[in-house]
Amino acid sequence: MPHITKTIFFGLLFFIGLSFNDPERETKVRVAPESEVVISGTTNVNQFSCVYNLEELEMPIRLIYDEKTEHIVFKNAELKLVNDCFDCGGKAINKDFKELLKTERHPKVNLRLLYVDPPAANKGRVDVGLEIEIAGVKRTIETQLYCEQTKNIQVKGTLELKLSDFELEAPKKMLGMIKVDNEIKVNLAIQMSEI
Template identity: 65%
Template sequence: MLTSIPHITKMLLIVTVVVAVLGFTDPVRETKVRVAPESEVVISGTTNVNEFTCKYNLQELELPIRLTYDEKAELIQFKNAQLKLANDCFDCGGKAINKDFRELLQTKKHPQVELRLLYVDPPKPDNQQIGVGMEIKIAGVTRNYETQLYCEQQGNNICVDGTIALKLTDFGLEPPRKVLGMIKVHDEIKVKLALRLNEI
């Protein structure tokens, strides 16, 4: 039995070297991107009498965002590609509607909306559409979504555009009523992304 221990140790060493050489571990890469000022993140919705649009002040996102991702055969999987959007930085066009919007999102308990990129299905030749998996957190409730976005890359600049439809009730939020119940916010809202990302 004692004579077999060096043999086992030698075999384990060989296996470790082979795994490292053949690259069986996931190829993890990192990069940094900056969100350009012309980018937009907009939450919009409708009521039974009008519509509303709440635009995010992207000056809050001036610092570079570090991305860590694994390049797979079919999907590019991201580990920490996340936008944290403070509810107070959404402007809906007036103090009253801003207050209503922040109350709707339960800002005192949950001050941020979080968008997290999970994976990207790279575009096919001659097609700028990409399949995207996203995690969206609103009012402390997280939901996963699959959608299609348009993506165009020019050098180190990446443009991503698209709209994601959500339901307030999916996040445990009750569409509010105003003016003695005569004005009702509809359940569906839309998150529009127009991101101009500069790799640095």
């Protein structure tokens, strides 16, 4: 979900070290301010989008990874997204969103990049393994993200998640007449540069 979304991509820096023989590599990356992480969903009457304020991620992020034959394994590629940094467009919906994520007990969403498979020739999509922790519940997912390397590394993709997978129950409003659907999407558009 939240914050989640935002850094699974750091793992994609596998592009940086493919030419080295040393199995363990280290690098630092910076996330550009124009990057976006947006969590969206629907209710039985409307839609909602919660945008994460990525300013906190301006500090360099240190990555340690091992290059394996089948994929690149990351040791410390973790993003901790503070629930309070999501803006859903208004006080009431922001409050509901924080309630949904059980923010009082679990103030952050953790995203950990586990591995990245090297891309096939001429393919922009890469397979990634992620561990997502929301409200104290961890789930491992495998997905594909689009990755392009020009001057910077650009990662785009959508993670489709279910609230029930994280033991979350959406709050009901107006005596139960407004209900949040179980499926949510985390849309990522991340730009990174090596430092």
